[in-house]
Amino acid sequence: MDKFVITGGKPLAGRITISGAKNATLAIMPATLLAGGVYHLTNTPNLRDVWTLSRLLGSMGVHAELNDTDLFVDTSNITSYEAPYEHVKKMRASFHVLGPLLARYGEAKVSLPGGCAWGPRPVDLHLKGLEKLGAQIDLEAGYVIARAPEGGLRGARIHFDISSVGATENVMMAAVLAKGSTTLSNAAVEPEVTALARMLVNMGAKIEGIGTTTLEIEGVPELKTVNEETIPDRIEAGTFLIGAAMTRGKITLDKTNPYHLAAVIAKLEESGCEVDVNGDSITLTMETAPKPTDITTSPYPGFPTDLQAQWMAYMLMADGTSSITDTIYTDRFKHVPELLRLGADVEMAENTAIIKGGKKLSGATVMSTDLRASASLILAALVAEGRSEILRVYHLDRGYEAIEKRLGALGAQIRRERTEEF
Numbered sequence: 001m002d003k004f005v006i007t008g009g010k011p012l013a014g015r016i017t018i019s020g021a022k023n024a025t026l027a028i029m030p031a032t033l034l035a036g037g038v039y040h041l042t043n044t045p046n047l048r049d050v051w052t053l054s055r056l057l058g059s060m061g062v063h064a065e066l067n068d069t070d071l072f073v074d075t076s077n078i079t080s081y082e083a084p085y086e087h088v089k090k091m092r093a094s095f096h097v098l099g100p101l102l103a104r105y106g107e108a109k110v111s112l113p114g115g116c117a118w119g120p121r122p123v124d125l126h127l128k129g130l131e132k133l134g135a136q137i138d139l140e141a142g143y144v145i146a147r148a149p150e151g152g153l154r155g156a157r158i159h160f161d162i163s164s165v166g167a168t169e170n171v172m173m174a175a176v177l178a179k180g181s182t183t184l185s186n187a188a189v190e191p192e193v194t195a196l197a198r199m200l201v202n203m204g205a206k207i208e209g210i211g212t213t214t215l216e217i218e219g220v221p222e223l224k225t226v227n228e229e230t231i232p233d234r235i236e237a238g239t240f241l242i243g244a245a246m247t248r249g250k251i252t253l254d255k256t257n258p259y260h261l262a263a264v265i266a267k268l269e270e271s272g273c274e275v276d277v278n279g280d281s282i283t284l285t286m287e288t289a290p291k292p293t294d295i296t297t298s299p300y301p302g303f304p305t306d307l308q309a310q311w312m313a314y315m316l317m318a319d320g321t322s323s324i325t326d327t328i329y330t331d332r333f334k335h336v337p338e339l340l341r342l343g344a345d346v347e348m349a350e351n352t353a354i355i356k357g358g359k360k361l362s363g364a365t366v367m368s369t370d371l372r373a374s375a376s377l378i379l380a381a382l383v384a385e386g387r388s389e390i391l392r393v394y395h396l397d398r399g400y401e402a403i404e405k406r407l408g409a410l411g412a413q414i415r416r417e418r419t420e421e422f
């Protein structure tokens, strides 16, 4: 297993190109099951989660090959409709194959994902939506066994009780091949959902209302393969912006979509950063300690839950008290005890963290618990005095491509080392 060794105190300065979005890739790869043939997906990030999904698709007979940022996927010979536990337990997004398999092959057996490091993450909305399309869903030995009715899935009116990225994606992928019309209301509008909807349209699907909370889908009998470019990763971009802000640096990010980051840029400005947007580039300059700036996470276009932990690290630098409320994942605060080990002063009251900024942070050994919590520990270590070790960095490798090289190129003192620790 690897760890990162970081010596704090250097500002992030320079220019980097943002990678393709992890969460968009994890939606568009399963969509390739909807039409047999070869796909060329460009701007694909080289991440552990992408390899995991490639292996899962490989176990179904799909050939997936990543050359630099070009992912070639061949779905001509599907031999199995099963997503085994060994893959789904590594990455919940594996559950996204359920909708496409059911729609195209009429059957699927997909392991239930279970909980994750920050609490329960149910899939009831995915299953309810698919049932509305006529699927019979049985739960057996930790697996969802889904079967389409005689003649295939049928269009339906589906309202999601909660805005869910994964449920919207899964049910939308099933509905595009269902007979008749489907309406999805209270659909998620995250850019990754919109990117998937656009890909489906390019494949021949009929979807109206893309980018809104109501999607009108007219089923088609078959789809065709496409070449698709993945949208930029707004969470990677947000993490680097926050990193530059907290180290009082100056960075320019290229190949971003600033519209996707509007809520984050607004909060960075509120905290005192200067942010310039020029086409698809964003430049951030910060010369002072941030003003205490509260955030509350909410579905897009609100402040993303995936940047909440990093924002907490940032607010440790503020001269005063701020609060962070996570309304999406109320238990997503596993980074707090680790940040306390670096000297942070954070108190929890249900799903709100109260951060008393301005305390001196000192290097320590801390442990990654999940992807974004790990990013917040790295950011805190970049400003802590002395040396920190971040253990279990495989979480980071799931969602940040070569983060130590990218941060190193921006001036951070960070290196990866092997460790015996488990």
Ligand code: UD1
Pocket: 023, 024, 026, 092, 093, 120, 121, 122, 123, 124, 125, 126, 127, 162, 163, 164, 165, 166, 167, 188, 192, 305, 306, 328, 329
């Ligand atoms: C996706 C992202 C994840 C991000 C999250 C919220 C991917 C691969 N992951 O996760 O990085 O943090 O969106 O922006 O795209 N819920 C239910 N029942 C369900 C499904 C969800 O109650 O069947 C709840 C969840 O517990 C959560 C909320 O709905 O409280 C939103 O979750 P959801 O949008 O589904 O997250 P994911 O798609 O799993």
